[in-house]
Amino acid sequence: MAVLKIHSDIVDEETRQMNLFWIGVDGTSFDSVDAFIESIPEDDNNIELRLNCRGGNCMEGWTIYDKLRSTGKEITAIIEGKCASMASVLLLAAPKERRYAYQNATLLIHNPYIPPYTLADAYDAEDLRRMAEDLEVETTKIVNLYVDRTGSEEDVLRALMAEDKFVDMDKAKELGFISEVKPPISAKEKQPKKWNHSKTNNMNQEKKVTVAQAFQMLGVALGVVKAPIVSLDLSTADGSTLTVEREEGEPQVGDTASPDGEHLMPDGSTIVVEGGVITEIRDPEEKNNNDELDAANARIAELEAELTSLRAQAKSQDELVILNKVKTMGGLEGLKKIASSYVPDARGFQGNQGAQGGNGDPVSLIDKKLAEKREAHKKKFNK
Template sequence: MVLKIYSQIANESEKALLQFFGDNAVSFIDVDDFVSQIPEDDDSIEVRIHCPGGDVAEGWAIVDKLRATGKKIITVVDGVCASMATIVLLAGSVRKGYKNQRLLIHNTRFCDFYIENATAEDLEAKANDLRSEDNKILDFYVERTGADREVLSTLMKEERYISMQEAKDLGFITEIIEPISAISNTNKNKKNMSKKNLKDALNVLAQALGLSGAKDIELQTEDGQVLTVEREEGDPEVGDAASPDGEWLMPDGRTIIVSDGVITEIREAVPDGGEDVEALKAEIARLTAELESERSKGKSDEESAILAQVKAAGGKQWLDRVTTSNYVPPKPNLARKKEPVAEENVLEKELRERKERAKAHEAEKRKRK
């Protein structure tokens, strides 16, 4: 069951006075009534606190009543937790606090409307009572938090609010409650670890039952890191569980992409230079056809004029007659003159370079095989 302490702690007479002025309070009797209504099969009490403190004796009575139930007590700081409310907080074995709340501890105080009638002895006796109560509270703080006594004593004297992080560091709370939105943002970062923990637990269970647990294969990436894939044998495939997340270049040139602990894509290797050999061959064929086409296009102006003159003189018959002769050429000189190499045009040069690159890629591919 849940007990909410959302107002100050007061005894019954103080509570009645506060209610007269439109305020409210929580008393020991309220807590006693609450405890009496807890079902026997309910073994825990959750106490939610948003309280500025209050009556010391009433606060101690509330703590003792809660701890006497023998049930597990969980205390949660929903808002401010100050003064005697910190004693109630420490009644819990599990103590939580929302991230933006505060906690305040201080030395006890004495308030009496009839202080003017007190003697020096009365005041001295009251001062001793206050010191005794301070030590009692300090002892309880040290026992429940495990913090250094001198540190806690200094904080009580300073009488300043501390954050939930400071409260956790000192041991007043065991857990800081993050906003749900913040928790959901971190879930993705923890997802892979959770999967790994689950897998490890299943492996332990399988071994305990005499079964073979799930096996992994470890692949070394191009840069020397290890990619773990949940697969007993064979090559990794899309859909396999793997870790860690990222894009991993493998020694064979493939790239394995892992997202949220699962392989989502495997990219095949691309030849050096980033060009596909088949595409390069197709480009060479296209350029060759284009070159032949250029060569078969129309003649130059000079060639056209010569053809026109031959046609006017009689065409092929005239050409055969004037070119026929009984002349026998002399024996050729064995020392042949080296013919000049024709200069490549732009298209021929590009074609030659692409053929050389394709040949180099084919050689590289054969080496890899």
């Protein structure tokens, strides 16, 4: 079974890449989901969709929904935390009998709207009418899907969307968004999670502190009231979630946590959870930068020595061409075979067959003629 975790906002690919580059926060785009689906082996016909998502871009969400439905694979969806706004559309990619949620999960459906940060400085009446019409079309589109995939009445769904509030999983089951609330695996009782919704989240509302909450916080500060257990949802290095129950501060050994296992955190530390309790927190492994620097410098010195040796042995391009030609012709023996043996006339040595001088050296024809001339002159003057 292929597990597709949607634990981040639904955004287009360009926004996803910009967020990764500038703030290091990932998102869920059609491109990332499409790449995941393409990586699933052909013989794997099951996709488990795990949702903990605030929602996001409507157009991108519809594209992902259509892609999931078009795979022809058996899709199961589980709400692991929150399933808000456009994430509720992705939930409905699975059939009702295979839509589940955990006990403390929450669901939010609401009317789509245009986030304020996307608005221009000014609009005329026609601009506003056109935007209102587009929002009505999108709202109707979402409502029609809800009715078709949940079986609830349209007026009931529209009323809940207008309230723009989170509901628990009992209500979600009643409305037909899920078929079953999964019981906790362990028998341990767990406090409901407290959700902190950011103002920048275009799919949620900002929480307001009530008078009762103010008195509660004051009582905790005075030591009259015991601070409630707070569930801290920490993101690990691989993107999964580690839940730690403590009053405040950083996780400590002895804190209640889940799930069990060794969790590598973004800062390099490792939190070990056994039996639902943190048993060890390992500090990040420190690297000996000096050793690494010395090793790098030693390697650089080796490479420089090798380069110097190679340069000393190197030959020019012309020399290499000539050497290669000589080798292809058979080396020195080949050169001897093709060397010219021609000797111009009157320059060759006569050897034993030619005349020799007084010291036995060979005499050329010119020297011989000159000797004859000198001898003739001597005879002429001696008469």
